[in-house]
Amino acid sequence: MLNILIIGNGQCGNRILDAINREAFGTKGRFAKYLSQQKYKSNVQTIAINTAVNDLKEMKFTKAKDRIHTPHLHGVGANRNVGKHVFEDNKTLIMKNIHDRGDFDVAFVITSASGGTGSSFTPMLIRELKEKCDYPIYALVVLPFREEGTLYLQNAAFCLKDLRESGADGIILADNQFLKQMGGNVESAYNGINDMIAKRLLFLLDALDSEMMMVTDLGDFKTVMSGGAGLATIGFYEAEAEMPIKSVIKNALSPEGMLFSTDAYQEASRSMIILKGDRKYMSIDEVSSEVEQLSSCVGQVFKGIIVRNDELPQVLTVLTLESAMELENLYAIAVEAINYERQKKERVDSMKEVDRAFSQINGMDPSY
Numbered sequence: 001m002l003n004i005l006i007i008g009n010g011q012c013g014n015r016i017l018d019a020i021n022r023e024a025f026g027t028k029g030r031f032a033k034y035l036s037q038q039k040y041k042s043n044v045q046t047i048a049i050n051t052a053v054n055d056l057k058e059m060k061f062t063k064a065k066d067r068i069h070t071p072h073l074h075g076v077g078a079n080r081n082v083g084k085h086v087f088e089d090n091k092t093l094i095m096k097n098i099h100d101r102g103d104f105d106v107a108f109v110i111t112s113a114s115g116g117t118g119s120s121f122t123p124m125l126i127r128e129l130k131e132k133c134d135y136p137i138y139a140l141v142v143l144p145f146r147e148e149g150t151l152y153l154q155n156a157a158f159c160l161k162d163l164r165e166s167g168a169d170g171i172i173l174a175d176n177q178f179l180k181q182m183g184g185n186v187e188s189a190y191n192g193i194n195d196m197i198a199k200r201l202l203f204l205l206d207a208l209d210s211e212m213m214m215v216t217d218l219g220d221f222k223t224v225m226s227g228g229a230g231l232a233t234i235g236f237y238e239a240e241a242e243m244p245i246k247s248v249i250k251n252a253l254s255p256e257g258m259l260f261s262t263d264a265y266q267e268a269s270r271s272m273i274i275l276k277g278d279r280k281y282m283s284i285d286e287v288s289s290e291v292e293q294l295s296s297c298v299g300q301v302f303k304g305i306i307v308r309n310d311e312l313p314q315v316l317t318v319l320t321l322e323s324a325m326e327l328e329n330l331y332a333i334a335v336e337a338i339n340y341e342r343q344k345k346e347r348v349d350s351m352k353e354v355d356r357a358f359s360q361i362n363g364m365d366p367s368y
């Protein structure tokens, strides 16, 4: 049995963590977390961390003991410098909470790249953990809608850079911009995206701790994640009716199945394909030909099969990326955003002239 730690930082991280706990506890109302057993086979511990107490209170499926408040007004207002100070001030409290839970085999830290709290806490937390613990730690990072503004874009660019330098064993990308194809209003888009991420992560945990017909384990996952440029994404497809397994695999590898826009056959460096469902769907010829096609483009492909009687087939793919065109696009607009913010600051600084204008009436009173 694996010991797994999942941390959600900031509002986005908290909400995705709550979606994971909802899936894991089942959806039998808001008291489910007190009444029912988690669905995990592994020993999974979850922790939500936030500067904003309201974000923590909003969580419905995460136990109170699993929520850490590091007080700072109602969040740090997308200011990563403030976030870094708050983390430093609360580091001992956070690390003690994690340490008291014992040792782990693997950890995932979930955050948005673009807010203030999660995006500044996550790289610092991972750096701290890597200094003290020897288990692999993966960041699951949500990129912003591109129209959310210059501060979010510049935060995303610096957060990803900090994460790469933090010692994280890999960064799994999910992209709000790409996933907004789900449609609906912002709230339902967030919920839809959070559910997608939660479902994929739970499938992965299930696969890493399962008795499989064909095995992929934590060692294989680590090898996949150590390939490429340290970036990864996850694809998934669930058949709604009987369909050939080759089509399910193709869909899980298609851009529509991914959490981040990528062409698996062009940009992936290593991959893991996990199939789940009734034995009757797992045609070895079809599976082999799909895996062969992918491995001829990307090199190593690990495959695993979990047999679940009477279940329609589902496929999860983990891809590490060698290149990421969409990330280059994001950095191009982030550079524009950083320049824009710098020029605005310079303009505001030069507005000190306005102060000079006001200072002309210092010490004077109006006469009527």
Ligand SMILES: Nc1nc2c(ncn2[C@@H]2O[C@H](COP(=O)(O)OP(=O)(O)OP(=O)(O)O)[C@@H](O)[C@H]2O)c(=O)[nH]1
Pocket: 009, 010, 011, 012, 013, 015, 016, 051, 052, 074, 075, 076, 077, 078, 079, 111, 112, 113, 114, 115, 116, 117, 118, 119, 142, 143, 144, 145, 148, 152, 176, 190, 191, 193, 194
């Ligand atoms: N997918 C998804 N994205 C979210 C959600 N909530 C916020 N975001 C995105 O997260 C980014 C903002 O980061 P937050 O997580 O809200 O910020 P924070 O870490 O709490 O930091 P501060 O609020 O600045 O203290 C924006 O790009 C939002 O679109 C959510 O529930 N799901």
